[in-house]
Amino acid sequence: MRSTEGKSSIVFLAVTSRIWQSSSALERWARATGARRPPPVLAGAAATVTVLMLLPVVYLLVRAAESGFTGLATVLQPRTLRVLGNSALLTAVVTLAAAVVAVPLAWLTVRTDLPARRLWSVLTALPLTIPSYVGAFALIAFFGPRGMLQEWLAPFGVQRLPEIYGFVGAAYALTLFTYPYLLLTVRAGLLRLDPALEEVARSLGESRRRVFWRVTLPSLRPAIAAGALLVALYVLSDFGAVSLLRFTSFTRAIYLSYQSSFDRSLAAWLSLLLVLFTILILIAEQHTQTQARYYRQGMGVSRRPQPIRLGRWRWPALAFCATVVGLALVAPVSVVLVWLVRGVRAGNTLHLAALERAALHTALAAGLAALTTVVAALPVAYLAVRYPGRLTGLAERAAYVGHGLPGIVVALSLVFFGANYATSLYQTLPMLVFAYGVLFLPQALGVLRSNLMQNSPRLEEAARSLGLRPIGAWWRVTLPLLRPGMLAGAALVFLTTAKELPATLLLAPTGFDTLATRIWSAATEGFFARAAAPSLILLIVSGLSLFLLLSQEESV
Amino acid sequence: MNVSLVLAHLPSRPMGTSLPSSADGEWSLELREVSKQFKDVGAARRVSFRLRKGQLLALLGPSGCGKTTTLRLIAGFEEPDTGEILIGGRLVAGPGVFVPPERRRVGMVFQEYALFPHLNVLDNVRFGLRHYAGDAVKRVREVLELVGLSGLEKRMPHELSGGQQQRVALARALAPEPDLILLDEPFSNLDAALRVRVRAEVRTILKEAEATAVFVTHDQEEALSLVDQVAVMMEGIVHQVGSPREVYYQPATRAVAAFVGDSNFLPGIGHGRWVECELGRLDTQVEVWGPVEVLIRPENIDVRPASQASGCRVRQVTFFGHDQLIGLDLRQRLHLDARTGPAYQFFPGQPVEIRILGPVMAYPRAS
Numbered sequence A: 001m002r003s004t005e006g007k008s009s010i011v012f013l014a015v016t017s018r019i020w021q022s023s024s025a026l027e028r029w030a031r032a033t034g035a036r037r038p039p040p041v042l043a044g045a046a047a048t049v050t051v052l053m054l055l056p057v058v059y060l061l062v063r064a065a066e067s068g069f070t071g072l073a074t075v076l077q078p079r080t081l082r083v084l085g086n087s088a089l090l091t092a093v094v095t096l097a098a099a100v101v102a103v104p105l106a107w108l109t110v111r112t113d114l115p116a117r118r119l120w121s122v123l124t125a126l127p128l129t130i131p132s133y134v135g136a137f138a139l140i141a142f143f144g145p146r147g148m149l150q151e152w153l154a155p156f157g158v159q160r161l162p163e164i165y166g167f168v169g170a171a172y173a174l175t176l177f178t179y180p181y182l183l184l185t186v187r188a189g190l191l192r193l194d195p196a197l198e199e200v201a202r203s204l205g206e207s208r209r210r211v212f213w214r215v216t217l218p219s220l221r222p223a224i225a226a227g228a229l230l231v232a233l234y235v236l237s238d239f240g241a242v243s244l245l246r247f248t249s250f251t252r253a254i255y256l257s258y259q260s261s262f263d264r265s266l267a268a269w270l271s272l273l274l275v276l277f278t279i280l281i282l283i284a285e286q287h288t289q290t291q292a293r294y295y296r297q298g299m300g301v302s303r304r305p306q307p308i309r310l311g312r313w314r315w316p317a318l319a320f321c322a323t324v325v326g327l328a329l330v331a332p333v334s335v336v337l338v339w340l341v342r343g344v345r346a347g348n349t350l351h352l353a354a355l356e357r358a359a360l361h362t363a364l365a366a367g368l369a370a371l372t373t374v375v376a377a378l379p380v381a382y383l384a385v386r387y388p389g390r391l392t393g394l395a396e397r398a399a400y401v402g403h404g405l406p407g408i409v410v411a412l413s414l415v416f417f418g419a420n421y422a423t424s425l426y427q428t429l430p431m432l433v434f435a436y437g438v439l440f441l442p443q444a445l446g447v448l449r450s451n452l453m454q455n456s457p458r459l460e461e462a463a464r465s466l467g468l469r470p471i472g473a474w475w476r477v478t479l480p481l482l483r484p485g486m487l488a489g490a491a492l493v494f495l496t497t498a499k500e501l502p503a504t505l506l507l508a509p510t511g512f513d514t515l516a517t518r519i520w521s522a523a524t525e526g527f528f529a530r531a532a533a534p535s536l537i538l539l540i541v542s543g544l545s546l547f548l549l550l551s552q553e554e555s556v
Numbered sequence B: 001m002n003v004s005l006v007l008a009h010l011p012s013r014p015m016g017t018s019l020p021s022s023a024d025g026e027w028s029l030e031l032r033e034v035s036k037q038f039k040d041v042g043a044a045r046r047v048s049f050r051l052r053k054g055q056l057l058a059l060l061g062p063s064g065c066g067k068t069t070t071l072r073l074i075a076g077f078e079e080p081d082t083g084e085i086l087i088g089g090r091l092v093a094g095p096g097v098f099v100p101p102e103r104r105r106v107g108m109v110f111q112e113y114a115l116f117p118h119l120n121v122l123d124n125v126r127f128g129l130r131h132y133a134g135d136a137v138k139r140v141r142e143v144l145e146l147v148g149l150s151g152l153e154k155r156m157p158h159e160l161s162g163g164q165q166q167r168v169a170l171a172r173a174l175a176p177e178p179d180l181i182l183l184d185e186p187f188s189n190l191d192a193a194l195r196v197r198v199r200a201e202v203r204t205i206l207k208e209a210e211a212t213a214v215f216v217t218h219d220q221e222e223a224l225s226l227v228d229q230v231a232v233m234m235e236g237i238v239h240q241v242g243s244p245r246e247v248y249y250q251p252a253t254r255a256v257a258a259f260v261g262d263s264n265f266l267p268g269i270g271h272g273r274w275v276e277c278e279l280g281r282l283d284t285q286v287e288v289w290g291p292v293e294v295l296i297r298p299e300n301i302d303v304r305p306a307s308q309a310s311g312c313r314v315r316q317v318t319f320f321g322h323d324q325l326i327g328l329d330l331r332q333r334l335h336l337d338a339r340t341g342p343a344y345q346f347f348p349g350q351p352v353e354i355r356i357l358g359p360v361m362a363y364p365r366a367s
Helices: A003-035 A040-075 A076-112 A117-123 A134-145 A148-156 A167-192 A195-203 A208-237 A240-244 A248-262 A264-295 A311-346 A352-386 A389-397 A408-423 A429-454 A456-463 A468-498 A504-507 A516-525 A530-554 B067-075 B121-129 B134-148 B164-174 B193-209 B218-225 B244-249 B252-260
Strands: B027-036 B044-052 B055-058 B082-085 B090-094 B107-108 B178-185 B213-217 B231-232 B237-242 B264-277 B280-296 B301-305 B312-319 B325-332 B334-340 B351-357 B361-364
Touching: A003 B244, A040 A352, A040 A389, A040 A408, A040 A429, A076 A167, A076 A208, A076 A248, A076 B134, A117 A311, A134 A148, A134 A167, A134 A240, A134 A311, A134 A516, A134 A530, A134 B312, A167 A240, A167 A311, A195 A208, A208 A264, A208 A429, A240 A248, A240 A352, A240 A516, A248 A264, A248 A408, A248 A504, A248 B193, A264 A408, A264 B361, A311 B027, A352 A389, A352 A429, A352 A468, A352 A516, A352 A530, A408 A429, A408 A504, A429 A504, A456 B107, A468 A516, A468 A530, A504 A516, A516 B067, B027 B067, B027 B244, B044 B067, B044 B231, B044 B237, B055 B067, B055 B193, B055 B218, B067 B082, B082 B264, B121 B164, B121 B325, B134 B164, B164 B178, B164 B193, B164 B231, B178 B237, B193 B218, B213 B218, B213 B301, B213 B334, B218 B244, B231 B244, B231 B252, B237 B252, B252 B280, B252 B361, B264 B312, B264 B334, B280 B325, B301 B334, B312 B351, B325 B351, B334 B351
Parallel strands: B055 B213, B055 B231, B107 B178, B178 B213, B280 B361
Antiparallel strands: B027 B044, B027 B082, B082 B090, B231 B237, B264 B280, B301 B351, B312 B325, B325 B334
8 A cells, every 4th residue: 555655756756746847947938938937936936826726636647547357347337327327317417408498598588578577587597606515405494305305295184205215316406407508608698699680681671580490599509508518517516416316317326336435446546537527518518609700799789679579479488587586586585584494493403503603603714715816816816817928828827727627536636645645634624725726716817817807917017118027017006906906806715715515525624624514514414504604694695696797708 | 104203302312321320329228239029020130220318210011010019019018039139238138148028127108008007197107116216206306397288196997088098108108217218109099190109299209208209009100200210110020110211102112012002114225324114214213223123102103194195194084182093094004193183183094194293212123
């Protein structure tokens, strides 16, 4: 055992030194092409961050490679194939179902005279803010055994309800809480669509219905594909909903094999397979992006087309919107509120002190994550914006790796790494914060990047020509201008971290329970009332983060 | 056809002596064979010119010709591959020497002004005065008065008009009393009506401040009307340095002639101080031999209505109000553009007679 660990650490060192070399290769390349050379401190900081971001994936590879053929044999068994099938099926069904819900909703809220159209467009997007495990908890608390429906129906002699656990429950929950991704992209696509296209089709003798099928829908294909990708990635990486609803997709299988713990290389191999699956879907996205170029519409279309009159179709349309909002938003929130009231009535179940401690823990972990993430994102964003090149682009993309990685994979890799190489860090707050950093650095990076793009490099040059050294120019001009972006990025990371479940579950120090882990343990054990209060807090936090995200996008 | 020659626009000095010798004074800026290579566009190749204290120079050329690169080399934002740059007689870039921008005492006005958006007018202008020996606030007021913006100290940049932002940028560059002011396409962000006025104002301000300045521009009218010296750059090479009048009437190369002003080129044979061409014998400003291309500016062609017998006819008339452009067909073979005052009214097909005013320029032609 010891010797294999030694071997793997050599592999790890080789990989990292390779990346270090490439950062000096960057400088050589920059000099050869006459591009400006980044200051060594900046390049070093950015390279360090990039290497750290890559650590979980690299270590997972090392770990899997180490187990070699025996590891491969354990993973190549019918059970794994079943997990693969489960994940593929769930992803496909949820994506399709989300499209069936989202496309009509988008069309209704953008192009028709639906009554209270603006209100509906806000309400239909709001389920985005419900963390999937909170949604799943609400579902179980309503439909599950000992749930509300069961209680109501018991007097009528109903002993058993149809099973909520398994595929149907998972697909239902994930569809309801992921369709807004598709809705938002399709809405944006519809708003960008040049009405002249449809008018030309009408003038060429096509009916309105045929125009929709022959012009509108094909033009929306890139938007639908982009939204479907978001949904598919979410489903694939979701841990909370599938685990609570006991559907063995990849993330749950990884968690289970990690918990059974006698063979952890299986968990590593499963994680790698999941990453591979994610990469396949990302490649598919690249494909749709190249296609999208053919469909791109003219910019700056300000003319809005005449809204389509729904006539008597107004009522079914309204009923459709109300049903979706009812199931995806009103029902879960009501269930949470009902259990909260029940808990308060029962008195002792609220566990106010424990709740307060969990909230404090959440705030502490999320606050540290926000701080470190923004500080780490700064050099990467700065390098990518001010010294663009092939290698800086590569570094930036590497820093985005956490964006596509399921939280459970990052967490698991760090558990292995911590247990083997950093025992003093294992199950400590710094390790947890590091995992958050890997997962959410891309969010901070995105905000900082767009902020930096808005500030012309001429500003720093002006400061230099007025007698300031580079560091002075940075301090007196760049940093003050970046402050709003840093605050927004930190807030975004804070709010996202507060909701995070799988990494928190695996990496939090013993006894360090957060709001998310409290919901998780209460829901798995069936203490619905205990999960209600933290759920409500997280719903509010979540709503805030959506608000922040939207206001950021508007300002860009 | 009656082609007669009238001497006009005689140049004040013969070509090649546009730069006074270094004996008669101090140079504020000197570039010696400065080169900077780039992968795509904007390289500078062995750029040399120098500028006397208190003079304004324009780097004129089409986009991508390397003029902005040259400016950034002077400012210190780029490091030259080879060559030397001297500011106020001090070597700031050369073999083994590179003075960073903050120690060059060079003021820069950027195309997009680059006013610090988080600072008000006062703090923007005061930005470079941290080590100012005297009263910094008094200096700010002085410069703001010079640019005509007194009373706007507390405004934020976004509360100013384009012309005002431009003057704040100029004031900020002038405040630390730099040895040299660099202006990168300073008027291109202003609308056409404002541009002419601001241009004149900036010239007055710079002259009043006795500043030495280098402009970058692709607008020949701007270059010719604004500065004392014009350096014409094309594809990284300085083709000519001279007064606006020299650059216009004695372009050093055919490329400069084609870029600065409108031009007619016609083939001819040089015989020393005159050429033989389609228009007959024309005197030249310089000695030329063998196959040449003759440059004739449209406004140097005088057009008059003629009898039916003339071999020259009007092809097209474009009327601008203050003048008109007459397209001419010469014996069906040769097209010329002439620019005349609006007095005569011409019609397509009308026979005219033309004469060429003044000696012409001619450039060797690859046969």
